[in-house]
Amino acid sequence: MGAHALDHDHDHDLDNLATLARAALVREIDRSGAWAADPVWRAAFEEVPRHLFVPYYYVGAVGGFExxxxxxxxxxxxxxxxxxxxxxxxxxxxxxxxxxxxxSSQPSLMAMMLTALEVREGDAVLEIGAGTGYNAALLAHRLGDRLVTTVDLDPEITESARRHLATAGYHPTVVTADGARGVPERAPFDRIIATCTLTSIPRPWLAQCRPGARILAPLATGLIALSVRDAGHAEGRFLHTPAYFVPLRGASRPEESEPQDLRELPRRARGDELFRFLLTLAGSGLDPYEAYELWERESRPVRERYGVTVDGADAWAWLDDPEGPYAWPLP
Known part of the structure; x- marks a missing residue:
């Protein structure tokens, strides 16, 4: 048997291995409950081959990445x-x-976010941050190529995403542009999902949404789900889950603020994920001591108690009530 035949056999083995590994991943996501509210997503994860979207990746090694x-x-x-x-x-x-x-994000987090996006058949979706193209493929599997648009600032990223999508048999619209500006030529959208961390809500997104649209985006270290009323107004609360993503690059991204000095705070607050969330969300609106006092006074609030309101030129984060005493302006 020639080397070529052996290679072919090995490719066949790899395909079988991919099929088994994909089925195991689907079972794992199933157990996590990520798509319990919308199990239609299971079929997309069963059928879209993730390995075609990551022809290579890096793992942490001594002194860097391998x-x-x-x-x-x-x-x-x-x-x-x-x-x-x-x-x-x-x-x-x-x-x-x-x-x-x-x-490429953790698949169970992607499943949870896609479920939280609450898509309906016929919805036009804009994804901010094309990544490998895998998430766009999952959306295209469910909604069809025509209704899915994904945008990224980096031409290398969009080019490889387009290539991966085509290899897997999907052809949604892939745009190279600043995601903070949306994709006006493909608007209006029923859903916008971002896979990069924001510091504020880009106003062009609201203008490109139909009334009643839903925006799901990482903000601070959480996921905000906004309901859009019109081009100037949106409001919503955070989901319960933490979310850490690469920041959005582009026009509207302000400089990162300096990390705050937390050494004087009690250790249980410094290491607490929800306290860090409050600090990040409030930004310069709260110093660490004020944040700590509020956090204790309000019984260490969970993420779902926080929300965001966009009203014309103003946007603010809040605890419990958009008009309540605890509110912090967003950039």
Missing amino acids: RVWGEDPDPRSREHWVRGAYADAPLATRVRDGELVSS
Whole structure:
């Protein structure tokens, strides 16, 4: 038997391994309850081959990152690549000068976000942050290519996303542009989902939404679900889950603020994820001591007690009530 035939056999084995690994991932997401509210998403995860969207990725190694890829000459390394592609974990997909610039999100978090997006058949969806193209493929699987648009600022990212999507048999609209400005030529949208962290809500998104549209986006270290009333107004609360994403790059991104000095605070607050969320959300609107006092006084509020209101030029985050005493302006 020639080397070519052996290669072919091995590719066949890899395909089988991918099928088994994908089924195992679907069972794991199922157990997590991520799509319990909308189990139609299960079919998309069963059928969209994630490994085609991550032809290579990076794993942390001593002194930096090590590349794992599907064309590795060593068959064992190729198997390692396939198994990793179907782990319920985020994958580093682009590293520049030792820094992570793009990643493929954890599949169970993607499933939870897609479920929380509350799409209906016929909805036009805009995704901010094309990443590998995998999330756009899941959306296109459910809604059809015509209704899905994904945008990214980086032409390298959009080019590879388009290539991965085509390889997997999906052809949604992939646009290279500043996601903070939306994609006006494809508007209006019924749903907008962002897969990068925002510091504020870009106003062009609201103008490109139909009334009643839903926007789901990472903000601070949470996920905000906004209901859009019209081009100037939107409001909603945070979901219960934490979410950490690469920041949105582009026109509207203000400089990151300096990390605050928390050394004087009690250790239980410093290390508490929900306290950090409050600090990040309130930004310069609260110093760490005020934040700590509020956090204790309000019995360490969970994420769902916080929300965001956009009213014309103003936008603010709040606790419990948009008109209540606890409100902090967003940039």
